[in-house]
Amino acid sequence: MHIPVMLNEVIHVINIIPSGTYIDATFGGGGHTKKILSKLNSQGQIIVIDRDPLAIKIASNLQDPRIKVIHGNFSSITQYAKKYNLIGKVNGILFDFGISSFQIDDKNRGFSFLQDGPLDMRMNNMHGISAADWINRAKLSEIYFVLKNFGEERYAKKIAQAIIENKKRKLITKTSELSSIICNTCGIYYQKNKHPARRSFQAIRIHINNELKEIKETLKQILTLLKENGRIVFISFHSLEDRIIKNFINYNSKIQIHPHNLPILESQIQKKFPVKLKKFKKIKPSQQEISNNLRSKSAILRFVEKI
Known part of the structure; x- marks a missing residue:
């Protein structure tokens, strides 16, 4: 509701x-x-x-x-x-x-870092490219730019590097996969009660939807x-x-x-x-x-x- x-x-x-x-x-x-x-x-x-x-x-x-x-x-x-x-x-x-x-709570929309679903994040999922399509095509510099400028993520470089290394082995298609990569990369640096993936998911959503x-x-x-x-x-x-x-x-x-x-x-x-x-x-x-x-x-x- x-x-x-x-x-x-x-x-x-x-x-x-x-x-x-x-x-x-x-x-x-x-x-x-x-x-x-x-x-x-x-x-x-x-x-x-x-x-x-x-x-x-x-x-x-x-x-x-x-x-x-x-x-x-x-x-x-x-x-x-x-x-x-x-x-x-x-x-x-x-x-x-x-x-x-209804956008956050529907795991199939891909907005939530707390639920497992397809990594989409589009406000209108009938147009544009999904977060998964973008992240699997993007270069290190592009991912870093988005995380740093749209998420104000202090560990943007570490996360971007981890995403690049992980997608070499397997394409990132699920929200849980991206969230795990971020948590494994910088989770220990984050304050209690602040999820490590919060800023990165925000940044990617802003970029995908040109907000x-x-x-x-x-x-x-x-x-x-x-x-x-x-x-x-x-x-x-x-x-x-x-x-x-x-x-x-x-x-x-x-x-x-x-x-x-x-x-x-x-x-x-x-x-x-x-x-x-x-x-x-x-x-x-x-x-x-x-x-x-x-x-x-x-x-x-x-x-x-x-x-």
């Missing part, structure tokens, strides 16, 4: 207008969407997007006339908004960058979708995602700084580079929520309002 992270906080900060238009760009198990729907009247609507076929099946089963379901990547959000004539008309957009419980590029491409577009006073809510689960979001918010919520004595008036600077967003303090899950849903522990919620 999927438990939506910081559900009450999301509903509070997205500031729902009953007749408004909203986009849940990462539908997942649908928990946030269902709560938003409960606050909308018959004129309200919500566009839901997900690339996972199972998430789309869940969304389609809701059978609510206020929902429009889109199977695709959220980086095409402008294209979807144009289809429904929503440019500049959206009251709120939600991004929850975590993977859903950081998807976020960056989306951030270039979303401000044009919002109405004045419309809000965007972001929930991120690791520092790489949060850094991208924080930089985007800071850039669009500050007056642009220009060199001293530049022959241009401050009013001209503000006209050319207007402040576009009002930012608010980040929110973290309560201890009560963490107790009820341990997967929420690393979540950070940031939200902004279009000026």
Whole structure:
């Protein structure tokens, strides 16, 4: 069962207008969407997007006339908004960058380092290459780059070397095989209660699904979708995602700084580079929520309002 992270906080900060238009760009198990729907009247609507076929099946089963379901990547959000004539008309957009419980708990999806299954990790397992295909083709330098940059793994070089040596003897096709290689390589260096494979699995998943590029491409577009006073809510689960979001918010919520004595008036600077967003303090899950849903522990919620 999927438990939506910081559900009450999301509903509070997205500031729902009953007749408004909203986009849940990462539908997942649908928990946030269902709560938003409960606050909308018959004129309200919500566009839901997900690339996972199972998430789309869940969304389609809701059978609510206020929902429009889109199977695709959220980086095409402008294209979807144009289809429904929503440019500049959206009251709120939600991004929850975590993977859903049904993805983690299904051993056949290959996301979990705790269960044995095919090493896949694709959000949409009908497109792209699996983690197994990539890892068995990749060179040492490629594996090292992914583990170091997307997992911030301190033992990236050791793990990459171990993967290369192991796949010379036998192709790596199972999650248990990859997890064992990592544990055997650096398990003794890890702190208690922190699984040695956690960061490496995260890194490979991010790489296979192009997750950081998807976020960056989306951030270039979303401000044009919002109405004045419309809000965007972001929930991120690791520092790489949060850094991208924080930089985007800071850039669009500050007056642009220009060199001293530049022959241009401050009013001209503000006209050319207007402040576009009002930012608010980040929110973290309560201890009560963490107790009820341990997967929420690393979540950070940031939200902004279009000026």
